[in-house]
Amino acid sequence: MSDRPQWFDEEAGPVVRPYALIRGRTRSSGDAFDLVATVRTIGDPPDDSGPEQQHILRAARNPISVADLVAELDLPIGVVRVLLGDMRDHGLISVTSPAAGGARSNERILKEVINGLRAL
Amino acid sequence: MDSVLSEDPVALKILIAGGFGVGKTTLVGSISEIKPLRTEEVLSDRGVGIDDLDGVESKTTTTVAMDFGRITIREGLVVYLFGTPGQERFWFMWDELSYGALGAVVIADTRRLTDCFPSIDYFEQRGTPFVVAVNCFDDADAHSIEDVRIALDLDDDVPVMLCDVRRRSSAKEVMIALVEHSLRTLASAN
Numbered sequence: 001m002s003d004r005p006q007w008f009d010e011e012a013g014p015v016v017r018p019y020a021l022i023r024g025r026t027r028s029s030g031d032a033f034d035l036v037a038t039v040r041t042i043g044d045p046p047d048d049s050g051p052e053q054q055h056i057l058r059a060a061r062n063p064i065s066v067a068d069l070v071a072e073l074d075l076p077i078g079v080v081r082v083l084l085g086d087m088r089d090h091g092l093i094s095v096t097s098p099a100a101g102g103a104r105s106n107e108r109i110l111k112e113v114i115n116g117l118r119a120l
Numbered sequence: 121m122d123s124v125l126s127e128d129p130v131a132l133k134i135l136i137a138g139g140f141g142v143g144k145t146t147l148v149g150s151i152s153e154i155k156p157l158r159t160e161e162v163l164s165d166r167g168v169g170i171d172d173l174d175g176v177e178s179k180t181t182t183t184v185a186m187d188f189g190r191i192t193i194r195e196g197l198v199v200y201l202f203g204t205p206g207q208e209r210f211w212f213m214w215d216e217l218s219y220g221a222l223g224a225v226v227i228a229d230t231r232r233l234t235d236c237f238p239s240i241d242y243f244e245q246r247g248t249p250f251v252v253a254v255n256c257f258d259d260a261d262a263h264s265i266e267d268v269r270i271a272l273d274l275d276d277d278v279p280v281m282l283c284d285v286r287r288r289s290s291a292k293e294v295m296i297a298l299v300e301h302s303l304r305t306l307a308s309a310n
Binding site: 034035036038063065067068070071074075076077098107109110111112113114116117118120 | 129130131132133151155156157158188190191193194197198199200202216217219220222288292295296299300302303306307
């Protein structure tokens with residue numbers, strides 16, 4: 001009987017509130033970024049970049065881990081990954097995965113860590 | 121091998137696991153600067169009845185944010201600590217967290233020893249080196265390390281140690297034991 005519009009599923013529009021920064025998406029090319037991957041700024045911020053992108057570009061002038069960026073931006077991990085994926089696709093940053101098992105299988109590094117922990 | 125590592129900072133991952141309210145946050149905080157990492161999940165009333173608070177009376181809130189700590193060994197060599205989310209509904213994050221990890225610390229509470237079974241199963245199955253740190257809560261009965269080892273059915277080579285996660289020196293001993301164990305595991309594999 002009601003002639004008011006009823007919204008179902010997609011007709012209700014995208015659910016964007018928690019993810020407004022990334023236009024409601026939860027997936028991007030950045031999904032697979034390891035939390036300890038290294039992010040570096042390699043491009044200049046485009047004119048239309050938002051405050052979060054600019055924040056990332058500033059923070060990553062020196063190499064910084066994904067986890068450190070997440071903590072610094074205080075945004076959910078998934079949101080930061082989408083932002084990073086976009087920025088990498090646009091050539092603004094590079095993201096280097098930790099060499100698979102490289103460091104943890106390096107005896108010299110592990111011994112250095114043990115000595116470093118003892119010296120804390 | 122060194123050439124792979126020369127350009128990028130070396131980042132090592134250590135996971136801190138164990139049951140809900142066992143002291144993961146405290147351990148990370150004792151040894152490093154700690155910052156929370158926000159995960160996608162928001163705490164909702166789904167936690168009611170799921171988060172079992174028996175024996176952890178003083179814990180009134182749950183940690184939805186993931187604990188994240190950092191120990192800088194030197195410039196270009198950093199150890200990251202990640203507290204694995206304690207509740208089972210966050211288990212989807214474990215695979216990602218444990219990929220490439222140097223090892224794990226499983227914190228046990230002798231009042232609720234079964235709480236750490238899932239963590240131990242997980243790391244045993246994945247072949248991730250781990251140590252068991254028995255957190256000595258004030259009102260818990262003292263148990264010998266051997267009792268705990270038997271109760272947890274651990275392999276002989278898995279280090280078990282008593283600790284007080286509130287103390288930095290104790291947290292340090294646990295970390296050192298883990299890295300030494302990882303080193304031994306590595307040496308025996310080669």
